[in-house]
Amino acid sequence: MTSTDAHPEKARSRTRLSRWGSRVRVPLALVVVAALLFAGSRLDLLPGFGDLFGEETNDRTGPTLLESIQDLDRYEAASGNFQVVVDLEKDAKYLPDAIRGTRTLYVGAGTVSSYVDFSGLGEKNVQVNEERTAATIRLPHARLGEPAMDPERSYAVSKERGLLDRLGDLFSDNPADEHAVNKLAARHIGDAAKDSELTARAEKNTTGMLQGLLRSLGFTEVTVVYA
Structure with missing residues (x-):
């Protein structure tokens, strides 16, 4: 009798896991994106991490030009x-x-x-x-x-x-x-x-x-x- 025959329950568990893993193949990139989104939603609850994924405003306005000066009478x-x-x-x-x-x-x-x-x-x-x-x-x-x-x-x-x-x-x-x-x-x-x-x-x-x-x-x- 082989080791597999001695432990039929373990053999069946490995078989089920092997079949489940072969049926569900999640792309790695999708897993990373989901993890980042989940982390971003959770970090808002922690002090100091609320703005980690927040928006940033940049003022790129050019210099203000003086067009004319008028004396007031x-x-x-x-x-x-x-x-x-x-x-x-x-x-x-x-x-x-x-x-x-x-x-x-x-x-x-x-x-x-x-x-x-x-x-x-x-x-x-x-x-x-x-x-x-x-x-x-x-x-x-x-x-x-x-x-x-x-x-x-x-x-x-x-x-x-x-x-x-x-x-x-x-x-x-x-x-x-x-x-x-x-x-x-x-x-x-x-x-x-x-x-x-x-x-x-x-x-x-x-x-x-x-x-x-x-x-x-x-x-x-x-x-x-x-x-």
Whole structure:
């Protein structure tokens, strides 16, 4: 009797393992990939290994070029912060909103400055008495600058789109284009600035600045007129 006949159970086990191994042949590369994926998911649970398979952001922006320099001939005397909620809806004439149409709720935030223009001032705008103790300065009324939108505080609350608009966004370079609502928000902010007291505050601040400056030069009476 041979050793195999003496241990029939061991012989049958080796036979079953041999048959199983011959039927299942897993490629080595697949085993390595599966092991890496499993390890990556488990390493997140260990301190210090969470970023082993994480994303990395590289800023390869080129140098910033200075295109031009412009001298300012105006005194920025006041600035206002504004916020508006834009509700912009676009509908198609002969199609329901579910097919074609958009509605966007957008919070727009920005600032508007008010300034006094000094560029056109000359000797005729300043009158001084013989004792050089009194001065009268004539200035143009304060103006409003263009609204400067703040991207950090401006955001879309919601955007509803019809089926055709959603399909169009799939082929668009910028499906989340907020240019239209941002422009509309800037227009509303500009209108609100016109109804505010920004220009009056700018003229008051400019008067205070000039009075303080001329009094430090020895003038006791300083009058600022806006016309």
